Amino acid sequence: MISWYHSWIAAIRIARRDAWRAKGRSALVLAMIALPILGVSAADLTLRSADLSAAQELDRQIGSSAAKLSAAHVGGPVHQHPDGSNYEPVGGYDDFTPQGRSTTDGTPDPVLAALPAGAEAVRDSQAYAKVRTAHGLLDTQLRELDTHSPLVRGMITLDRGRLPAAAGEVIATNAFLEQSGLFVGSRVTPRGAPAPYRIVGAYELPSELGKAEIIAPPGSLLAPLSTAIRATGGIDLRAQDTYLVAVGGDGFTWNMVKEANAKGVLVVSRAVVLDPPADSDVPFFSRNPDHANASDSARTEEAAIVVTVVGLAMLEICLLAGPAFAVGARRSRRQLGLVGANGGDRRHIRAIVLSGGLVIGAASAVVGTALGIVLTIVLRPVLEDQLGVRFGGFDFRPLELAGIALLAVVTGLLAAIVPAVTASRQTVLASLTGRRGVRRANRVLPFIGLTAVAAGAAIALYGTSARAGSTVVAGGSALAELGIVALTPTLVGLFGRLGRWLPLSPRLALRDAVRNRGRTAPAVAAVLAAVAGTVAVATYEHSRDVQMRHEYVADLPHGAGALGAESSAYKEVPALRQALAKHLPLARQADVERIVVGKPSCEAYSTEPGCGKAEPLTPKDQRCPLYEAENGLASFTPDEARKLRRDWRCAPDENGGGGGGGAAYSAYGTVVADAKLLGVLAVADPGAASALASGTPVSFDKRLVKDGKVTLRVVTDMAAADAAQMRREDPPGQDKVLPVHQVPDGVEGWGIQLVLPPAAAEAAGLATVPSGTFFSLDGAATGEQRQRLDAEIDRLGVQADVRIEAGYQSTDNLGLLALTVFAGLVTIGAAGIATGLAQADAEADLKTLAAVGAAPRVRRTLSGFQCGVVALMGVVLGSAAGILPAVGLRLVQLREQEHLLSVGEEMGYGPLDAVPYVPIAVPWETLAGLLVVVPLGAALLAALVTRSSGALARRAAG
Structure with a gap:
């Protein structure tokens, strides 16, 4: 046990020393692993902070009150979801007859009739109207609320100024002031109002930062405005009233909620939301069982999405970082040979290379997680503005952040496994002399790849007719893509046959890529993965856009x-x-x-x-x-x-x-x-x-x-x-x-x-x-x-x-552009990494070119073509791989459309003998950008950053 421990300690020391000596390569690998960790840790902290707890949600929704009550629109007894998010009439909508309630015939408000004895209530009235601003008219929510009441605490946050204290005074949200061009101290006039109102303060709604709203004391805004509008023959305001209620004892219990439901009143109760009743005690669930399991299915779907994204991210990092570790192992092959010559066996060599992944992974975990937390804290105001929600506070989850950091370590180890096994298989003589020996192509991997491609395509096609179609299609497409990744070394070899028709520099670059498939294939596979996802989403979105354009019904002739x-x-x-x-x-x-x-x-x-x-x-x-x-x-x-x-x-x-x-x-x-x-x-x-x-x-x-x-x-x-x-x-x-x-x-x-x-x-x-x-x-x-x-x-x-009438306006152009740019950046990055590794791995060849009198620009040209070749191979394969999931998902939608049309025809509201139009359209502009612009840009960038001259190598001592 002591020998095993000391051997690993020595291996980690050697790996740490090598990482420090090769700072450029180490920084490259660290950045590749740390950047995704930075993004995931920042996303975790952001989403957890933005995802409010039930108590925080209630504070923003009902203030410090025990419950919020409102009249149901059906005008009769209802059954509601415990959190008040949904309801239906007692007996359902099948035999439902609206009862209605007049607001002008003196009928008492059902909410007031449903209040428990001794309850304190504060009315919250809201209506939409146009308000005159510095620029014109702005649709604004008008609100009457006693902002001085303790029950309102938590619903609004006063930013500056003071709360309204008398009629003629209002407070406005920051969003309203920004859109209207007004400020605290300005006078604002709702359209049709008999007099203006003075803005005495600015506030924000913590969960709706972008909402334009003004609040006035009760009875000072909506009632005068309604009277003035009716006097001019205009359309009266449609105010919605809710009541914040304070009760003693255990709060507004579930039995009290059901009593209010019997009177046609909906309730959002703090006690019920924080301690919901059993599903068997909720009448709403007996007719709507799907609602009881909705949260569980949502969590399952969310977990599946997270696992898929994390898995693909790890795969791509491994594909990019693996060649770097392989090059590092080859650059240290003499040192590894000395370890073997001094009695070290294969497991010691594997331990040294794996320790390199462990060291880089641990450093990436620390750097990525720390930067993710720091960036989230620094960018909190920007993130809140983008999300439109104020954080309830920074919600640090140490176990989640530790898991994300551990992911970096695991990724580093996974990326180093194949180079470690390869290095351990080299003989001591080959390691000391620098000879690589004869490497035979793996015949099993292509077979596995072909099998995976065929099985994945079959599963995806089956998913077009299965019940869980989209999930099955996604799984089959992922399997087929992994199969193409396994076939990448073989496909790279097939690309090499094109070299006979190419000029000298691209022929040398292609030959170098084919001869060194160990570093070329993973880089091509990484580009393939990025481009395949982009092409799949772009094809799906473009096809949906074509469908929506076809289904668009114009109101008038164009123009x-x-x-x-x-x-x-x-x-x-x-x-x-x-x-x-x-x-x-x-x-x-x-x-x-x-x-x-x-x-x-x-x-x-x-x-x-x-x-x-x-x-x-x-x-x-x-x-x-x-x-x-x-x-x-x-x-x-x-x-x-x-x-x-x-x-x-x-x-x-x-x-x-x-x-x-x-x-x-x-x-x-x-x-x-x-x-x-x-x-x-x-x-x-x-x-x-x-x-x-x-x-x-x-x-x-x-x-x-x-x-x-x-x-x-x-x-x-x-x-x-x-x-x-x-x-x-x-x-x-x-x-x-x-x-x-x-x-x-x-x-x-x-x-x-x-x-x-x-x-x-x-x-x-x-x-x-x-x-x-x-x-x-x-x-x-x-x-x-x-x-x-x-x-x-x-x-x-x-x-x-x-x-x-401007005709159909596409909404996905910006999304497609963003996807193209993303794929381009990943492709250029992966190709650049492969080029840098090729230069480090083929330094002797480049110096030989200089020794035999090659022009200085040959080095620059060769580097550019090396990068372009990798990018082009990855883009071509990725474009082919990305079509399958898009086609599968569109076929799933075709089946769903056929089913909906048949149901509609049977029920008498759908068109007869209608043929669903669900096209599969290829976004040729996006593909052209990927196939032409990206490889060309990668090649030019590599050529520009490569030194055109290098010192001649001194002849090695015998």
């Missing part, structure tokens, strides 16, 4: 736009049109009006007294029977329903109509406009333009037209109309029958069903008011033009919306 204003702002529409023409490069402009029944400010669905509507009526024999039947789809057999769904009356209408949907009349898109509208909407129907010019309406939905006419029903009693709709009857009203021109099938109406020329509306006695404008642009609107237009609309003081 066209629409300006719309709220109904109460009909008088300001002409001014809005002038602002539009002033600030945007308009090519065409088509002004539209809307039909009003009653007051000019009445909306299409207004329930105000004195308001009505005028809508086209679908003839009864042209309504879809599937929706007209008393029991809907249940009134028909599957074959009958399928046959009816092929009927033209039940076909989906892209112009806003439909097969019925339970309504006896159409509820979409009737506008008053002239033929200019057809030009903006690119309607290629000369007959439609002629019809509008002659005063004839134009229909885009043939279900509305019978015998060349359309019926407009003018409804003046909306209460009677709603009652008739519930009875599935036509609404009572006066009919206006007009001749109409029906556009041919296939002509897109862009959501408009019926266009009435002004003359036809006037002849029918229909009143109209301006509602908006459709337009097309001469070019594209710049950001500055849009901002100036928004500022002009804000100065007019109206609620208006301007939208321009």
